[in-house]
Amino acid sequence: MTNKEIIRNERVNEQYVRLKHPSGCTVCLCPMEGFSSAYALFGAKYGSVDDTFKTKADADFVTVPSGIAHYLEHKLFENEDCDAFRxxxxxxxxxxxxxxxDKTAYLFSCSQKFAENLEILLKFVQEPYFTDATVQKERGIISQEIKMYDDEPGWRVFFNSLEAVYYNNPVKINIAGTVESIAKIDKDLLYRCYNSFYNLNNMVLSIAGNFDADEALEICDRLLKPSPDLGLSTVIPEEPRGVKEKMVREKLPGGVPLFQIAFKFPNGHAAVRENYVHYNALLETALGKGSKFYLDAYESGLINETFGVSVFSGRGFFLCVADGETREPERVFEAVKSEIKRLKKAGLPEDDFNGIKKKTYGELIGSFASAKAVASNMMDAEFENTDMFSDIETAAGVTLDDITAKLAEFDEENSCISIVES
Amino acid sequence: MKTLNFLGLNRKEIASGIYFSKITDARFKHNRVSFCLLTRLDENAASANAVVPKILTNSCRDYPDLRALNKRLSSLYAARLSESVGNLGDTQYIDISIKTADDRYALEGESILSEGIDILAGCLLEPLTENGAFKESVTENEKRSQIDQIEAELNEKRVYVIKRTLELLCAGEPAAVPPNGTVEGVKKVTPLTAFAAYKKLLESARIEIICVGCNDFSVAETTLTRAVSRLKRNNTEDCVSKPGALKPETLYREEKMNVNQSKMALGFKAAGDDVDALAVMTKIYGGSATSKLFENVREKMSLCYYCLAKFDANKRIMLAECGVESGDIEKARKEILAQLDLMKTGGFTDEEMSHAGLSLQNDLKTVGDSLSGMAKWYLGHIYMRDVVTPEQAIARYLAVTRERIIKAAESVSLDTVYVLTERDTDRKGRRK
Structure with missing residues (x-):
């Protein structure tokens, strides 16, 4: 294989192999000495946001019912003669x-018979088989999955905040769709989506742990079917700068009310990978568990230990998030915004930042600790056109000036709060 | 001092009823040291015991508030000081642990693990006190946090259903006592009663210190042995679980709530003591994506997204659970029981047995690939006084015969059925 590339990082003393297989598929392999299990992911750059697309053979873009990528994932396990679980x-x-x-992935984890398992994975994902009857049968199962999530306040508070933030971005639509939208899905639509997105040029095979790389490549040569590049393009609709609603509430039986505060950023922020690390470091320094804000809010009873901050980003969406439980969500919202305002004037505490820098770096070391984490990170990095080590390098090099610059861009008023209470 | 060297697990008693176990494995990049207190579940003590680890991980003499402690942990490369409370059968466990990146990743040459162990020991043994009790402000904050946690159990309906079913299934036994305590119980806790609970745990709870990671843990052993040598130990607990008696008549309980999906759990008790056969039987019945429950209740009948069964060897109970449309509850219940009847009458193939064996094998072989998986495995088996490696457990499962599986299934009886279902009222006004 001429295009085999070894991606190595001296800082964590790890490496993996990446290659573009002649079939079109990108393959990432990271054998890990001493581990007893292997973890493999076969993923397509196809998620719930990809509901509007065309290939070069199509005259125009088509928009399909929401939840179809997830429906397809369920159905692919069933082949003509057998189901993959069997x-x-x-x-x-x-x-x-x-x-x-923004992606779909099929996975297995095994401690034996690696070759057989990889063969099963590569075969069933490449052999779709849908009939009216099997598509119909799955509807009941997926409807129950949707209803299960509808009863979870944590899930609802999250999606309600996305619906409040975005006007058009399809990230606001439930990944599994709705009971109504999945009723419109039939076998022809499933085949159309499958043929457009499950093209190997749009897919990654990522394997880590206890396995033999040469054996894996031999199986790839044998089973990956060469795919012509279809010229697939997807559309993420234009999105206004501001949030759609400032506050949304839902009532559901549960304990302490849940809240999620989301700060909206332009979709383009997601394309700059270092933003992910920089904004995380900013949020942790400003509002994280070692911050003055956290201590004051915790000790006054405004928040509890579930409070957390994070960056929610993916293909075409980027939000900074603070979430948790509180009995006074409106007060938390105001307190978070005024702390950001205060820090813009007072500056970020350097001592706190230095601790957060080590914390961010330390957490990323954990991302090389298991076969599952490594396989997932290799695949995710590939879909984001980077490599597995880019985040840890960014974290090791981040400076107070970097995150102070991000703070200056932070528009704390371009935000919303979602509340779920009983 | 007694020492046990067992296939990688090195275990010794370092003080009366205090055991130090370590497993060193070079492939890990982190180290985890867990200090686990074991005591019999008791409704009068559970709430205070559950608040104690929250108070201990809030602050200590060296780090007098949450901010100081969290800043220290952050600068120690995301060292994670965590607490958890739960149960192993009739026993409440109160675990405080620290997980650190290995020293080789330190950017400035710090000894990350030994500094982490100092923090752990400080939190455990040098809490902030005033007037012979925990600090009032800290106690009140952590009581509130514990109450929030108990109330939040309702947020995850599946967890809530399991909790309610276990309370009914094990009624009258210690295992029915919620290990996190109750809202009423926590409200009654005072700085003094929490401190008394803490003192009592340190005096008489069985203590299992479990270290897993790439370090050899010699510093951990020295530091923690020295630290616990100061404790006065009396009447140390043994902690065992006993299976409970089957109810004379099956208990049916329904609770109504404003939910989209009904949930049902069926609690069974096993009269037999062949726990290996019971585990294999449960695997065939409802423990994988080719189990009887998955293939029939989900795939053939399309009734559920999840339908599965789990076995708890400590109490010899099996729980089958599913999420289902309210109109289909009866249909699902009948099918779940019909599939168990098949197990009792030998209605399973050699292929199903072999699949279950392979699936158990895969589950257990992956145990050794994570720090928490290893720690959980050994704590569970040390507790059951059945210290085996995952490989030895696999060999025992593979030796289970068809006859033993049938006998195990025959020994299982339905004790409790719990259903959480939707209110009859409409759901208008859900969304403001």
Missing amino acids: LYAKTGAGANAYTSF
Whole structure:
């Protein structure tokens, strides 16, 4: 293979192999000495946000019902003669799949019979088989999955905040769709989406842990079917700068009310990878568990230990988030915004930042600790056109000036709060 | 001092009823030291015991408030000081642990693990006190935090349903006492009663210190042995679980709530003591994506997204649970029981047995790939006085015969059915 590339990082003393397979598929391999299990992911750059797309053979863009990427994930496990779970049962591997906003991945984890498991994975994902009856049968199962999430305040508070932030961005639509939208999905639509997105040029195979790289490549050569590049393009609609609503509430049975505060940033922020690390460091320094804000809010009873800050970003969306439980959500919202305002004037405490820098770096070391984490990180990095080590390098080099510059851009008023209470 | 060297696990008693166990494995990049207090679940003590680890991880003499402590942990490369409370059968465990990155990753040559252990020991043994009790402000904050945590159990309906079912299934036994305490119980806790609970735990709880990671933990052993040598130990607890008696008649309980999806849990008790066969039986019945419950209740009948069964060897109970449309509850219940009847009458194939064996094998072989997986495995088995490696457990499962599985299934009886279902009222006004 001429395009085999070794990606190495001296700081953490780790490396992996990346190559563009002749089939079109990108393959990332990281054998890890001493581990007893291997973890493999076969993923498509296809998630719930990709509901409007075209290939070069299509005259115009088509918009499909929401929840179709997830429906497809469920259905792909069933082939013409057998379902993939039954095949994995013969090897003992643990198998699963997930659909997120911007990707779908099929996975297995195994401690034996690696080659057989990889063959099962590559075969079933490349052999779709949908009939009217099997598509219909899945509807009941997915409806129950949707209803299960509808009862979870943590899930609702999250999606309600996305609906409040965005006017048009499809990230605001539930990944599994709605009971109504999935009723419109049929086998022809599933085939159309499959043929557009499950093209190997749009896919990554990522394997880490206890396995033999040469054996994996031999199986790839044998089973990955060469795919012509279809010239796939997707559309993330134009999004106004401001948030759609400042506050949304829902009533659901539960404990202490949940809140999620979301600060809206231009979609383009997601394309600059270092933003992820820089904004995380900023949020932790300003509002995280070692901050003055956290101590005051915790000791006064405004927040409890569930309070946390994070960056929510992916293909075409970027938000800074503060969430948790509180009995006074409006007060938390005001307190968070005024702390950001205060810090803009007073400056970020350097001592706190130095601690957060080590914390961010320390947490990222954890991302190389398991086969599952490594396989996921290699795949995610590939979909974001970077490599697995870029975040830890950014974290090791971040300066107070970097995050102070991000703070200056922070528009704390371009935000909303979502509340779920009983 | 007694020492046990067992396939990588080195275990010794370092003081009366205090055991130090370590597993060193070079492939890890982190180290985790867990200090676990074990005591019999008691409704009069559980609430105070549950607040104690929250108070201890809030601050200590060296780090007198949450900010000082959290800043220190951040600068120690995201060292994670955590507390958890739960149960192992009839026993409440109160765990305080620290997880640190290995020293080789220090940017400025710090000894991350030994500094982390100093923090752990400081929090455990040098809490902030005033007038012979915990500080009032800290106690009140952490009581509030514990109450929030108990109330938040309702946020995850599945967790809530399991909790309610176990309370009913094990009624009258210690295992029915919620390990996190109750809202009423926590409200009654005072700085003095929390401090008394803390003192009592240090005096008489069984203590299991479990270290897992790439370090050899010699510094951890020296530091913690020295630290616990100051404790006065009396009447140390043994902590065992006993299976409870089957109710004379199956208990049915329904609770109504404003939910989209109903949830049902069926609690069974096993009269037999062949726990290996019971575990294999549960795996075939409802423990994988090719189990009887998954294939029939989910795939064939499309009734559920999840339908599965789990076995708890400590109490010899099996729990089958599912999320289902309210109109389909009865259909699902009948099918879940019909599938168990098949297990009792030998209605499972050799292939299903072999699949279960392979799946258990895969589950157990991956235990050793994570710090928390290893720590949890050994704590559970030390507790059951059945210290085996995952490999030895696999060999025992693979030796289970069809006859033993049938016998195990026959010994299982339905004790409790709990259903959380939607209110009959409409759901208008959900959204303001």
